Amino acid sequence: MAISQKVTGFMENSSWIRKMFEEGIRLKKEFGEENVFDLSLGNPVIEPPDEVRKALIESARDESPGLHRYMPNAGFADVRAAIAESLSPECKVVLSANDVVMVCGAAGGLNITLKTLLDPGDEVIIFTPYFVEYLFYADNHGGKAVAVPTLDDFRLDFEALQNALNEKTKAVIINSPNNPTGVVYSRQELQELARVLKAHSDKLGKAVYLISDDPYKKITFDGVEAPNIMEFYQNSIYITSHSKDIALPGERIGFVVVHPQCESAGPLMAGLIFCNRALGFVKVPALIPPVV
Ligand SMILES: Cc1ncc(COP(=O)(O)O)c(C=O)c1O
Known part of the structure; x- marks a missing residue:
């Protein structure tokens, strides 16, 4: 076995999470998106607030040097x-x-x-x-x-x-x-x-x-x-x-x-x-x- 026995065991034991996610996709196809509440991966069903999109666009337009460089490991x-x-x-x-x-x-x-x-x-x-x-x-x-x-x-x-x-x-x-x-x-x-x-x-x-x-x-x-x-x-x-x-x-x-x-x-x-x-x-x- 090329990969560790421990990781193999972990993957086997937690494969049900992925299976639930896949089952969610299947059920949505069968019964419609609006009828299936997929809580498997905890993905939000709402979209981020507009302020976040605006901040993202502003950041992407910001041409100040260094914006995308390393920062201190603890953050700004x-x-x-x-x-x-x-x-x-x-x-x-x-x-x-x-x-x-x-x-x-x-x-x-x-x-x-x-x-x-x-x-x-x-x-x-x-x-x-x-x-x-x-x-x-x-x-x-x-x-x-x-x-x-x-x-x-x-x-x-x-x-x-x-x-x-x-x-x-x-x-x-x-x-x-x-x-x-x-x-x-x-x-x-x-x-x-x-x-x-x-x-x-x-x-x-x-x-x-x-x-x-x-x-x-x-x-x-x-x-x-x-x-x-x-x-x-x-x-x-x-x-x-x-x-x-x-x-x-x-x-x-x-x-x-x-x-x-x-x-x-x-x-x-x-x-x-x-x-x-x-x-x-x-x-x-x-x-x-x-x-x-
Ligand atoms: C209890 C709990 N802790 C931590 C996390 C991980 O969240 P994050 O996306 O912030 O890493 C989740 C994600 O579903 C969670 O449910």
């Missing part, structure tokens, strides 16, 4: 500063450009974060049902994803979490609003999660990092609030993108924010910036200025 400083300023109120913490790294979508953000954090054998807790790529992302960087069940209504089961935490736990990933369940964790749930992880970190004498993977953060309805984890937990890393909220998954615009009071915040930021380069993302695409 003015863009990072604008994101920090816009996010500070919702995070209830004063952020600066130094807390933000631009990345190739939330997927790129998750990969640079896990690469920066994980040593071989470190465990990453995820909650069922989860975005399946978490399994591969943890494995990419020598970690092991540990799936923890949720309650019947897909809310966090703190007893199950408590049972899964151990000395190898390096990080916990949450996703709210959640793909695939749609659950949005409440303020009380996030407070309780923060309490449990702080107690475990104190017991271990080292941080358990909480990664909040939130590309759906801005997509809530009927006044439902999706609080930012930074408000509740210092050892938190917030990852998001504009793949879903302004329907731009093809443009790979995302960012990672590290809580400024996070344990080892300085080395963590330096690691994220280095891993952007080391994983070959190099930097976020430059053409479209992000809209936050």
Whole structure:
């Protein structure tokens, strides 16, 4: 076998995702586009706002030299500063450009974060049902994803979490609003999660990092609030993108924010910036200025 046994196994186990996508195409042909709701790849059904198209056209017309060159691995400083300023109120913490790294979508953000954090054998807790790529992302960087069940209504089961935490736990990933369940964790749930992880970190004498993977953060309805984890937990890393909220998954615009009071915040930021380069993302695409 020319390719690795591990990748062969991963492809076999995840071939159903591609099959669902193909089945969606077949069903659309049979029953019409308007009658099939294809949620398989999470592609937005709406088009990006007009402002994005205008910004794209303006960027393409801009003849200033250097626009399409390499930028710093963390992204343009003015863009990072604008994101920090816009996010500070919702995070209830004063952020600066130094807390933000631009990345190739939330997927790129998750990969640079896990690469920066994980040593071989470190465990990453995820909650069922989860975005399946978490399994591969943890494995990419020598970690092991540990799936923890949720309650019947897909809310966090703190007893199950408590049972899964151990000395190898390096990080916990949450996703709210959640793909695939749609659950949005409440303020009380996030407070309780923060309490449990702080107690475990104190017991271990080292941080358990909480990664909040939130590309759906801005997509809530009927006044439902999706609080930012930074408000509740210092050892938190917030990852998001504009793949879903302004329907731009093809443009790979995302960012990672590290809580400024996070344990080892300085080395963590330096690691994220280095891993952007080391994983070959190099930097976020430059053409479209992000809209936050
Ligand atoms: C929960 C979750 N995280 C991350 C991603 C990756 O998003 P991006 O396109 O920003 O890389 C997705 C995409 O569907 C997702 O559903």
